[in-house]
Amino acid sequence: MTAVDLQAVHDTLVSVAFEAGRMILAANPSSISTDTKMNAVDIVTETDQAVERMVSARLTAAYPSFAFVGEETYEAGVTRVTDVPTFIVDPIDGTTNFVHSFPNACISLGLVVDRRPAVGVVYNPFQDLLFTGIKGGGSFMQRNASLEEGKGQGARVKLPLGGASPPALGDLSSALVSIEWGSQRDGENFELKARTFRKLAAAKESGGGMVGGMRSLGSAALNLCACAAGQLDMYWEGGCYAWDVAAGWCILSEAGGRMVSGNPGAWETEVDSRVYLAVRGARSGQKELVEELWKVIGDGKMEYKH
Template sequence: MDHNINLGALRDHLIAIALNAGAMITQASSSATASLPADGTNNPSTKKNSADLVTETDKAVEDFISRDLKTTYPNCHFMGEETYVPGQKLGPEPTFIVDPIDGTTNFVHGWPYVSVSLGFAVGREPVVGVVYNPFSGRLYHGVKGRGSFVRIVRGDRVAEAAEVAGEAEEDRRLPLRQPAPPLTGLDECVVAIEYGSDRSGENWRTKVDTWAALGASKDEGGAMVHSARALGSAALNLCGVAEGTLDAYWEGGCWAWDVCAGWVVLKEAGGVIVDGNPGRWEIPVDHRKYLAVRGAEGSKGQRELVEEFWGFVKGRMEYEH
C-alpha cells in the first residue's frame, strides 16, 4: 500500500467533510437547545446500558463520512464508532478513525457541546485531526509537525474542499495564549473529567475516589484544583486543553475514535497525553486511559504537573481493547 499521502490535502478534505457533517447534525436538531425533532426520528436507543446512547443521526453521519472517505481514499482503512466490530484492532495501515457525533448524550439533551471528530493515523500514530462543533462553530485542526489551529465558522456551512483549503486567514494558532503560561500546580488548574458509561466496579471507584482527591482541600490531603468540568465530549475536551482554556483532562474508558483527532490538535499545541494510570509516558492512541496536559512555554511545569496528578489517582483503571 502506498503510504505517501499528502497530509495537508487530506486535512483540507476532512475539514470539508466535517462542515458537511456538522450541517447534517444541526439540521437534525430542532434547535441548538432542543435536539429531538418533532417527528421522533432522532429518539435515542441504547447500546450497553442506559448511559450509552446512539441516534439515527449518529448512524447517518457516519455513513456519509465513511462513503466519502472510502471513495476518495480507497486504499485507507476505516474505523468508526457506529460500525466498530468488537475485537477489531487498529493496525499499522493508514486508517481514518472517526466519531460522527462525539457527545451523543449532549446532542440528545440539547446541550451544544457536540463535535464531529475525524482523525487519521499511520503506523498507529495520529497524524491529522479535525474536530468541529457545529453549534458553536469552533473548528480545530492539526497536522503532525505543522501546528494546530482553531477557526470560527459562521452559520451552517456545506463546503467543498477548495473553499476551505489550507490554513485559512481566520485560523488562530494554538494555544490561544502566546507564550503559554507555565504550569505551577494542580491548585491553579481547571481539570476536565467525565463520567463515562461504566458506573460500577473498580474503574468507577477509581474515578470517584480520584475526583474527590482532586477537589478536596489541601488540609484534607487533596489537590484543591480550581474546579472540574464534565462537558461530555472527549474530542472537545482535548481541544480545550490544546487551546489552554482547560489545563488538564483525565479519562478512562474512551476509544480511539474519541481521542485520535483531538490527540493531534493537542500535541501540535505543545500538550502531552500520557497514561491515565500512573507511570507510563508513551501510550498508543487506543490505550483507553488518558491524561492530557496543556502546553507551556518551554514545557515549564508540564512534567511536574503530570507527576503531581498521578499522585492523586486512587486505584487503577483497566479496560478491554
C-alpha cells in the first residue's frame, strides 16, 4: 500500500463530516431546490451540491496530490478510480430520505489506496451517529458524536457490537437482510432484483429462501455500517456506485465483515464494480450464508455501466 498517514486522513474526514452535517441540518428540505438525474427517484438537491463543493475544497487543500471522486461531479464514462490515493465522497447518501425529512441520511467519506478502501467515515447528522474505520486499526461507532467530551458525547464503541467473537451466522431463515430497489426501475437488472426479492421472501415449500426479514434503509453507506455493527446480517445491492460503498466497505472489513460480488460465484469485487454483497463479521457461517443467497439468485447476473 502507498504510504499514507491514515490516522491523519481519518481525523480530517471526521472534521469535514461534522461541518457537512451542520450544513445538512441547516437546510430546509421543503424549500431547497431539487432536481432529478436519471429519473424521478434519482434525486439531487442544492444541498448535495453545496456539501460536495465544501468537501472537495477542504480535502483538495489538505491533500493536493490525492484524487477526488464525488457523486455530484462524476462524469459517466470519464471518471475513474485509479491506483493513486483517492477520496470517494457521497455528500448526502439517502437523498430521498433527506428530502422527506426521514432521518436516515448521511455523508459518506472514503479514502481508497491502490483501489482498496483504507479509511471510512460515515456520519448521520440527524441522529448524530458516527461510524469510522481505518485499515488495520478497527472500526467504531459513536452516538452524540459531535458533542463535547464529558458533555453528552457517547462512548466510542468498537465494532461489531457483538464483541471480539460475534455470533455465528445461521441460514437465511434466521437472517436480517437489507435490500434496495435502486433508481433503475426497468430492464433485466430490475427484473432480477424483483425475482430475487420475491424468492427470498417466499416459503421454502415453494422454492423460496424464507428469509428472516428484509429491510431497506435507503442508504448504501448506512446499510454497510449496520452490517459492520452486526445489526444486519447481509446487504445485497446492484446499481450503486463507489461513493456509496467506499467508506462503509472499510468500516465493514475492519469489523470482520466481508464484501463479495452481488453476482453469484465471485468472491472478489472492486470498489467500483457496482454490484455488491456484504456479510457481517461472525465466528462462522459467512461463506455458507453467501452461497445460500447466491443460490437464491441463481444464474442471473446484474450488469451496470460506469
